[in-house]
Amino acid sequence: MDALLQSPITLALLLLNGAISGYALLVDFSLIDELSFRPARIRERGEYYRFLTAGFVHAGGAHLAFNMITLYFFGPLLERILGAGxxxxxxxxxxxxxxxxxxxxxxxxxxxxxxxASGAISGVLFAFCLYAPLTMLGVMMVIPMPAILFAVLYVAVSVYALGNGGHAGGIAHEAHLGGALGGVVITILLDYPRPINAFLREMQTLIG
Incomplete structure (x- = not known):
């Protein structure tokens, strides 16, 4: 909890996501449709705000909880490494x-x-993989797996799904993949060369 209190951006994002999604799910369900990401509406009506607002509403409590738990675990660490801005x-x-x-x-x-917020969360998770690729993650809160292996499997599944319709199983794999790629590129641009050096250093320990 202390780490979270010292991470104002992560804390603010958790509170905003919880408040907006909670209000939409419990009080005004129509808000989800009004804020959701609808590419056709953006193209036809210029509703570009949806690029931002869609990340603050969720399809249900489990969807919200999974994203926010991931942000809770990885956000403070990255905010401390990169700085709030x-x-x-x-x-x-x-x-x-x-x-x-x-x-x-x-x-x-x-x-x-x-x-x-899955796209943003994917970016945060993959940014973490740059700094600590060998850290063990509890995939689905249960299965132990090094971060780099999870990242490889994550990309492989997303690419496969994109080749078979993209929205398979109700999961927006293209958003996950786009967020992951964005997270890696943005982190390298923001903190070059530290994330690359950290990644290579840990990989060297793996291969001896």
């Missing part, structure tokens, strides 16, 4: 790249809609 750029930059790739795939689909 750079972490803010990483978070929203990853959301923009996630929605950017989603827009390219679904810009003509009038029925497509997506919500959630």
């Amino acid at each position: 750079a972490f803010l750029i990483l978070y929203f930059g990853s959301e923009m790249t996630a929605h950017g790739l989603t827009y390219l795939y679904h810009r003509t689909d009038s029925h497509y809609a997506a919500v959630g």
